[in-house]
Amino acid sequence: MQPQQDEMKPKTKLMKKDMIPPDRNQCQAEVPNGNTFMTLGGVPSLVRCSNKATHILKEKVAAKDGLKGSMSVCGRCLTKFIEQRTGDLRRYGIEKL
Numbered sequence: 001m002q003p004q005q006d007e008m009k010p011k012t013k014l015m016k017k018d019m020i021p022p023d024r025n026q027c028q029a030e031v032p033n034g035n036t037f038m039t040l041g042g043v044p045s046l047v048r049c050s051n052k053a054t055h056i057l058k059e060k061v062a063a064k065d066g067l068k069g070s071m072s073v074c075g076r077c078l079t080k081f082i083e084q085r086t087g088d089l090r091r092y093g094i095e096k097l
Contacts, residue, residue, distance in 0.1 A: 019067065019069060021070075022053075022056045022070050022071055022072040023053060023072050024053055024056075024072060024097060025052065025053060026048070026049075026050065026051070026052065026053055026072070027048070027049035027050070027051045027052070027053050027072060027073050027074040027077050028048065028049070028053070028071040028072050028073065029048070029049045029071070029073050029074070029077035029080075029081075030046035030047065030048060030049070031046065031047065031048075031049045031077070032044065032045075032046060032047075033045050033046065033047045049073075049074060049076075049077055051074035051075075051076060051077070052074060053072035053073065053074060053097060054073070054074055054075050054078070054096065054097055055072070055073050055074075055075075055078050055094055055095060055096055055097060056070055056071070056072050056073075056094075056095045056097065057070060057071055057072075057073055057078075057081065057092055057093070057094060058070040058092065058093040058094075058095065059091060059092060059093075060090075060091055060092060060093055061091050072097070078094070
């Protein structure tokens, strides 16, 4: 049984007004909170990085949603981003603050 065309569409559409501008003071990347399934009472999740922002990442080409985003990152998160995106770094601009 094939899903209906309406079922495959996203429920809400991301709009330009919904995007958060880069924060020049704090990194906007999400990092693990340090809890694991073995931590008593702790729930593994992601939290916003608390380091000072040093760079801004900008999409050069619009994503599938048709929008170009940007975010601020610290040096550690920038290094992790570059490690994870080795094949498609040409899609992003990196601006030093």
